[in-house]
Amino acid sequence: MKSNFLSTIKKKRWLLERNAKIFRVEEAKEFVKRLGLVSALSNEHLPSLAKAIYTADLPNRFEASQRLWDFVHILITKKWVYYGRILPAHNTIVSMELLPCFLHLYPIPDYRSLYEQRILSEMGKQVMDLLHERGPLMTQEIRNQLGISSLQTRKELAHALVELQRKSLLCCAGKVAQCRCRWRFGIWAPVDKWVPRKIKTKARALSDEEAKRRIIDKYVYTAVRTTPKAIARFFNWSLKEIDSTLSSMIDKEVVSSYNHQGEEYLFKGNL
Template sequence: MSLQSNVLDFTDNEIATYRARTFRSLSELRLRSREDAITFVNQRGFVLFWPAQGIVMPSLWVATAGDRPVADAHDDPGHICWDWKDSLLGKRIWYYARVIRGKNTLIALEALPYFYTLSPNYGDPEHDYLDQYHEGLLTLEAKQVYEALLREGPLDTLTLRRTAHLSSPESASRFERALTTLQMQFRVLPVGTAEVGAWRYAFVYDVTHRHFPDLIVQAGRIQEDEARAYLLRRYLLSVGAIPFSHPMRLFGWNEIDMQRAIRRLERDGYPLKRGLRNTQSAEEWIACPEFLSS
């Protein structure tokens, strides 16, 4: 890295070298056991389950199988991460659901309250969803799915579809969209699997506040700017440096949210760096001090 005209330039190779360590794509850093996977998620704060196009984040797959496409072959050694994930559903070891950009995400319990603070939950999950529905911010299908779980308790996917009156073939896509929305809003999550359906495999879902009863109180102690600052710092520690706009797309923030998160980090004494330029990009980049000193 070199400092020229007060602009710090860095190469793609320097970014790749940093991420090879934090993403654990190096062969000597690969995950070998379920305990390794738990440690990895706790270190990073939040990771994807599978890598996703257009999202720069660590993933359990890459940390287990290396930086290669997800294999179609069921017996690929990398698919052991599927067993780790399923065996820990409902164990309250981490939080697993479709969260970031609607993708399967693993969140460390330390980071979970910060995500929940920024969710559309206001401390009364038994009733808040109705306000959101009446304001047109929650679909009828999402309301039906959520109410089925509130009323009946944990349900496997097939039973949930029937109970929510969405079991017809033409309602399949609407059910999946509703389920994704509710997961992204931290209202429901998978807590186990059941041997049902043609594949003898389906998730069992429950409402978040019942499965994590302390989460509302934990999140209530955190301010929104504090939550965004925390998530931004943890994200930068994983990726090292990133274009300024990327965290906003990742977390669904606007520029005001992003600027407030940065100011909060600065007030807290975290020396985040701005105004950086990558050698092959004209967009402003931001970086964590750990990357600049590596």
């Protein structure tokens, strides 16, 4: 299959063509819903929301970046998408339709248990205790509440915020403007408090097989063409884990496959 043909399909699905761009937040919501997994910025494996949004009317990259993050934070605030480190190495925008699948396979951990196991820092626990007690807060509000003023404790807090995101304990809950300033400030929330109850209910109702099938289904469509090895590598699964799922999906024609020079390729939709 010729690479220029695959490139054309990718441009259409990822909205990379000049005459097919996102102008409104509602269109961004549909973009994420259709593809399931989207990167905010550039990513080799996932479509980029930054590249899909129309910015030709803006004077510079700074303004383009502002439009991107305004869109992202509106999507988050309305709970139209989830944005966080749902995958170990990626901050990813996830559709609310696909989020239950990830929460089933990667349940939200109990931060108190992690702390007791000594795999969560003291500062991380303090932040989580505060957010559970007070609700979503901005970074400055966390500093004030915890009495953080020294350079050392500010560094510890910055490290803790990254640590909590990596452990899927903390997510961005949107942004707010302060004092009539154009700058917006991020709000942090515990993942288990931010995720709607109905999403958690859907996650519990899924089987491992169904959760993986839905994720793979979206990823194959989004990637345009991929391989079992690439899927396993991206989601940090073993080939053995997904072999039966892929076989079932191919047998039921949920995805299609072909062999080229000894390598099995998967695709979904018309190529």
